Amino acid sequence: MSIALFALGGTISVSGRATGERLTGAEITAAVPGLDELGVPLDVRDVHAVPSGSLTFTQVLDVVEAASRAVAEGSAGVVVTQGTDTLEETAFLADLVWPHDAPFVLTGAMRQPGMAGADGPANVLAAARVAASPAARGLGALVAFNDEVHAARWVRKSHSTSTAAFVSPNAGPVGRVVEGGVRVLAPPPRRAVLPAGIGRARLDAARVALHCVTFDDDPGRLEGLAATYRGLVVAGFGAGHVPASFAPVLGALADRIPVVLTSRTGSGPVLRRTYSAPGSETDLQQRGLINGGLLDPYKARVLLRLLLAAGAEHDDITAAFAEHG
Known part of the structure; x- marks a missing residue:
């Protein structure tokens, strides 16, 4: 059993090296203290290393398809790291077509890895914990940010720079990561899944x-x-x-x-x-x-x-x- 992690681009992958060069998924996860204590190995894959503003419907559905294959092969859950600019939309798209009980968790960062107080490592750790948690099963696509868990249907990016940018104005967070554990306080109801195999x-x-x-x-x-x-x-x-x-x-x-x-x-x-x-x-x-x-x-x-x-x-x-x- 493992957690499949798909690394896209965005602030969380800004290397600070050559212009346009991105951190790989392995480099992102290597900077996360505590992942080795998760108890579940990560299967890290790199896909579509572009800013989230350049992502397309097709690319996101490709990631969902690859995540479905990973779950069929035994992954207990999925983490996707990407830019935050369109995360609320890509999360909702994934939620509409995600047919599995396995958690599909998206996260990212508001501060680049080289900045003071970079939030990427904490967000990746929280997302991995949610993806591995039995409490998050059957909830569809989720966003883990700032130790809060948001339903894809409700989440919005509400600030251009704050590390607490993601909120759910109509419902609030559906759960929180507390002392390494995942507490789901208000599980969102699941809706009918729409077809994903669209050309x-x-x-x-x-x-x-x-x-x-x-x-x-x-x-x-x-x-x-x-x-x-x-x-x-x-x-x-x-x-x-x-x-x-x-x-x-x-x-x-x-x-x-x-x-x-x-x-x-x-x-x-x-x-x-x-x-x-x-x-x-x-x-x-x-x-x-x-x-x-x-x-x-x-x-x-x-x-x-x-x-x-x-x-x-x-x-x-x-x-x-x-x-x-």
């Missing part, structure tokens, strides 16, 4: 736009969008509102492509029937927009793109957002 061509074709509505915004920016995108996520004001001028434009788009309504606030749900003015959540749903529930715009985009690539129809997409949102 690159279908993913590339399932492009989804994201528009964040702003003060005195111009709906003209959405003209022609349905000709080049298969779906749209709208990050609306507050509980799911847009300027009245946007309502007919979004309604016309919803007649052609799936349009998902989310909130730009960072936490809280999109309402369903509290407000009724033009541009309100009630009005927009009557025009055909899909309620994104508690999903933030970034995760809603991940879910919508995966659904479109899998060939889901409008009713299936609405049902999926009702379940996952």
Whole structure:
């Protein structure tokens, strides 16, 4: 039995040597005190050594596929180290397609290895402990950071530099690493697993736009969008509102492509029937927009793109957002 560790790029792998040179997974784990006391060996593999902002859906699904093979071959859990910029999105993508009880744990670092107070080693140790813990089985994809354990569905990067950047505004951490042990305090419910074996061509074709509505915004920016995108996520004001001028434009788009309504606030749900003015959540749903529930715009985009690539129809997409949102 082992823990499979997949090392990507990101701050945790910045070597401080030649420009662009990255630490390998073996070099990252060699700097982690206490790993030898875990009781489970690490099977370290290097993949896609790029900043997380350059990762693609296909690359992340490739990692999930390799992790599935590792579990089938006997690994008790999986750790993925990567950059933090898109970690909340890659974690959610992995969670949507991860079919195993074995924990799939993502982590990274906010400070480079050569900096004072580098947090990478502590985060890797915490992630390995979570991946090896029976308490974390059956919880899907998790993020281990700053000795907290977050569900992929809820976690967000909330700060550009803090070592406590990862939070779950709607739910809080689902667990913590305490004195080397993993305590799961609020296990997240598992949702239906979506298909992972989607070809690159279908993913590339399932492009989804994201528009964040702003003060005195111009709906003209959405003209022609349905000709080049298969779906749209709208990050609306507050509980799911847009300027009245946007309502007919979004309604016309919803007649052609799936349009998902989310909130730009960072936490809280999109309402369903509290407000009724033009541009309100009630009005927009009557025009055909899909309620994104508690999903933030970034995760809603991940879910919508995966659904479109899998060939889901409008009713299936609405049902999926009702379940996952």
